[in-house]
Amino acid sequence: MKNLLSINDLSKADALEILDTAVELSRLSENTVRKFPTLRGRTVVNLFFEDSTRTRISFEAAAKRLSADVINFSAKGSSLSKGESLKDTALTLQAMGADAVIIRHSASGAAHQLARQEWMKGSVINAGDGTHEHPTQALLDAFTIRRRLRADSGDLTGLSVGIVGDVLHSRVARSNVLLLQKLGAEVILVAPPTLLPVGVDSWGAQVRYSLDDVLPLVDAVMMLRVQRERMEDLFFPTEREYSRNFGLNLERMNRLKNTAIVMHPGPMNRGLEISADSADSHQSVIVEQVANGVSVRMSVLYLLLGGATARDLNLSSAGGM
Amino acid sequence: MNLHVANAKNVKGLATELWIESGKIVSQPTNGVVYEDIDANGLTLVPGLVDLHTHLREPGREDAETVLSGSQAAVAGGYTAISAMPNTFPVADTAGVVEQVFRLGEHHNLCDVFPIGAVTVGQDGKHLAELAAMYQSEAKVRIFSDDGHCVADPLVMRRALEYVKTFDGIIAQHAQDPRLTESAQMNEGVISAKLGLKGWPAVAEEAIIARDVLLAEHVDSRLHICHLTTAGGVEIVRNAKKRGIKVTAEVTPHHLLLTDDVVESYDSVYKVNPPLRTLKDVHALREGLADGTIDIIATDHAPHPQEAKDCEWNAAAFGMLGLETAFSIGYLTMVKSGLISLETLIERMSTKPAEIAQYLYHGKIAVGTKANFALIDLKAEWKVDRVRLHSKSRNTPFHEMVLPGMVMKTFHNGALVFDRKAKL
Numbered sequence: 001m002k003n004l005l006s007i008n009d010l011s012k013a014d015a016l017e018i019l020d021t022a023v024e025l026s027r028l029s030e031n032t033v034r035k036f037p038t039l040r041g042r043t044v045v046n047l048f049f050e051d052s053t054r055t056r057i058s059f060e061a062a063a064k065r066l067s068a069d070v071i072n073f074s075a076k077g078s079s080l081s082k083g084e085s086l087k088d089t090a091l092t093l094q095a096m097g098a099d100a101v102i103i104r105h106s107a108s109g110a111a112h113q114l115a116r117q118e119w120m121k122g123s124v125i126n127a128g129d130g131t132h133e134h135p136t137q138a139l140l141d142a143f144t145i146r147r148r149l150r151a152d153s154g155d156l157t158g159l160s161v162g163i164v165g166d167v168l169h170s171r172v173a174r175s176n177v178l179l180l181q182k183l184g185a186e187v188i189l190v191a192p193p194t195l196l197p198v199g200v201d202s203w204g205a206q207v208r209y210s211l212d213d214v215l216p217l218v219d220a221v222m223m224l225r226v227q228r229e230r231m232e233d234l235f236f237p238t239e240r241e242y243s244r245n246f247g248l249n250l251e252r253m254n255r256l257k258n259t260a261i262v263m264h265p266g267p268m269n270r271g272l273e274i275s276a277d278s279a280d281s282h283q284s285v286i287v288e289q290v291a292n293g294v295s296v297r298m299s300v301l302y303l304l305l306g307g308a309t310a311r312d313l314n315l316s317s318a319g320g321m
Numbered sequence: 322m323n324l325h326v327a328n329a330k331n332v333k334g335l336a337t338e339l340w341i342e343s344g345k346i347v348s349q350p351t352n353g354v355v356y357e358d359i360d361a362n363g364l365t366l367v368p369g370l371v372d373l374h375t376h377l378r379e380p381g382r383e384d385a386e387t388v389l390s391g392s393q394a395a396v397a398g399g400y401t402a403i404s405a406m407p408n409t410f411p412v413a414d415t416a417g418v419v420e421q422v423f424r425l426g427e428h429h430n431l432c433d434v435f436p437i438g439a440v441t442v443g444q445d446g447k448h449l450a451e452l453a454a455m456y457q458s459e460a461k462v463r464i465f466s467d468d469g470h471c472v473a474d475p476l477v478m479r480r481a482l483e484y485v486k487t488f489d490g491i492i493a494q495h496a497q498d499p500r501l502t503e504s505a506q507m508n509e510g511v512i513s514a515k516l517g518l519k520g521w522p523a524v525a526e527e528a529i530i531a532r533d534v535l536l537a538e539h540v541d542s543r544l545h546i547c548h549l550t551t552a553g554g555v556e557i558v559r560n561a562k563k564r565g566i567k568v569t570a571e572v573t574p575h576h577l578l579l580t581d582d583v584v585e586s587y588d589s590v591y592k593v594n595p596p597l598r599t600l601k602d603v604h605a606l607r608e609g610l611a612d613g614t615i616d617i618i619a620t621d622h623a624p625h626p627q628e629a630k631d632c633e634w635n636a637a638a639f640g641m642l643g644l645e646t647a648f649s650i651g652y653l654t655m656v657k658s659g660l661i662s663l664e665t666l667i668e669r670m671s672t673k674p675a676e677i678a679q680y681l682y683h684g685k686i687a688v689g690t691k692a693n694f695a696l697i698d699l700k701a702e703w704k705v706d707r708v709r710l711h712s713k714s715r716n717t718p719f720h721e722m723v724l725p726g727m728v729m730k731t732f733h734n735g736a737l738v739f740d741r742k743a744k745l
């Protein structure tokens with residue numbers, strides 16, 4: 001595997017290997033190994049055309065713990081934020097000898113284009129492209145579900161996951177639908193029809209319009225961020241009406257199974273798609289998601305750039321300690 | 322110059338020859354006149370192709386295409402008449418601009434370049450351009466279009482349809498409801514849902530076609546639908562024709578061949594407006610073209626410089642090259658597939674468009690008319706190489722495809738304007 005552009009780039013075995021390796025890395029991190037020498041001398045570029053401090057910091061921490069040199073390249077607001085510049089940027093990074101580029105961009109497909117043979121020789125990792133995909137977010141979500149509900153092992157067969165909200169514009173939803181199904185889970189999408197793409201019936205997920213009906217059925221519920229601007233484009237009449245029908249609050253939390261977990265990819269609009277008390281409840285794993293993000297991104301970098309497997313990691317780290 | 326085209330076959334596959342004097346076709350050789358022999362052994366003689374939808378980019382975007390480079394591309398594709406869309410800088414919305422384009426075509430003298438005038442001033446969709454002035458100009462414009470934009474306001478469309486009746490004009494509509502397609506990127510459906518690209522729904526095209534055939538019926542005017550792309554649109558036009566409404570329609574070569582799943586590559590060479598649709602639509606378009614619901618193939622040849630395509634999908638320009646591959650794509654999708662004969666294909670690519678636009682010296686091979694024709698090697702196959710095309714731009718979606726049917730020579734008013742052998 002050279003690039004991670006879409007969950008479709010991964011087989012089920014690949015995905016499980018990433019999760020297993022992440023488990024191993026998080027375990028070793030707890031055992032006081034702060035840094036692994038794996039990527040010493042390798043250059044990883046964080047190429048962010050769109051603001052996302054949390055994702056950038058997560059990747060940066062992951063790369064540094066693997067001893068890579070990290071260059072942060074924030075192109076937002078500069079002349080580099082549109083048009084032909086993507087090509088020029090790619091050629092520049094290529095000339096700098098970047099071993100991996102982590103790209104975040106507002107245009108769907110930007111990561112694919114960066115990865116075109118003529119432009120980049122190094123690995124490309126998609127850190128969110130427009131309304132297309134965000135594969136490492138899906139991987140960390142799957143990691144979180146597996147840790148909480150499957151004790152870090154096996155796949156997700158038998159679990160049911162609800163994804164609620166603006167599916168139409170959500171790269172998190174697209175990557176999650178692909179990955180969760182690949183790992184054997186059932187996915188239920190819940191949203192007003194305006195926020196579901198035409199063609200969603202080809203995704204293999206159930207589509208429901210009533211959150212209340214779905215909550216008792218799921219083992220995990222993932223609340224998607226709803227952008228307030230969507231109201232102007234007539235996707236829903238008012239924030240209040242959206243929140244009343246599709247927001248998670250304490251009353252709705254009571255409909256969940258006791259074992260079910262509440263997730264959110266962040267940043268949250270507290271009070272819109274999720275109430276503060278739901279986000280902070282004991283069933284919420286939102287903070288864990290952030291922590292797990294670093295382990296999962298370390299794992300992706302490790303497998304993409306190190307060319308190693310989880311077993312190699314066990315052996316080499318055992319020797320190194 | 323006088324020519325004798327010998328040993329050719331006609332579109333029916335029968336042996337034929339042609340005698341040409343001073344650019345016109347004559348019935349038989351005249352005693353004492355010397356003719357240069359053109360040996361067309363193995364080649365099929367067809368009337369020069371006629372395109373009703375060409376973007377030449379001059380004036381204003383000469384880096385993408387000029388009247389000269391566009392004409393060169395046209396004759397390399399077997400075309401002897403092309404129709405320049407008005408979305409240039411400035412917009413061709415006055416007699417002055419259409420005459421400029423017309424004269425450039427005459428000056429280069431490779432094929433006839435007939436300007437299409439804008440319907441509204443600056444293609445603003447609000448104020449009618451001086452349509453009669455463009456008709457009365459040297460360019461004698463009869464077709465008007467805001468192509469690139471839809472004439473979305475129903476009242477403006479109605480007035481335009483009515484107004485051009487004085488000189489038997491046509492309004493060629495780019496059918497796209499603007500509100501339903503704001504920042505739309507590709508066909509709305511399974512693939513757009515997967516790729517996270519904003520959808521351009523079929524209904525945005527069909528709603529305008531339905532409205533416009535009703536308007537055309539109401540005011541009894543001539544309407545032409547540009548680049549039809551949807552099965553629903555074909556059905557609406559079919560019904561309109563049954564009701565006797567004066568509507569004609571075109572389909573592009575790329576919509577006859579390609580489907581929206583190619584967009585999965587995010588390669589913006591596939592970004593085009595209206596967008597590539599589904600297999601179901603492709604089949605409906607082919608059937609429509611076969612049964613005459615769709616009258617003609619038009620290229621929507623839309624050159625763009627490299628930098629307009631070498632970028633993110635969202636930022637890339639809409640449009641594909643078409644002139645040099647149109648015949649081959651038509652031959653592949655319609656004749657090789659067994660849907661229509663070569664004769665019918667040529668009717669759809671030459672005779673019928675010339676008739677719709679009233680280009681008198683095109684679309685037929687007949688005694689007394691100007692000798693506009695091409696010689697095609699139907700057996701030859703060729704691999705499209707975007708670098709070797711005559712257009713200034715390289716945005717062909719057919720790069721590296723092997724296509725059947727090769728235009729070998731093109732004659733305009735009896736003069737050899739393209740010879741593939743000479744190019745090699």
Ligand SMILES: [Zn+2]
Nearest residue numbers: 468469495547
């Ligand atoms: Zn158009």
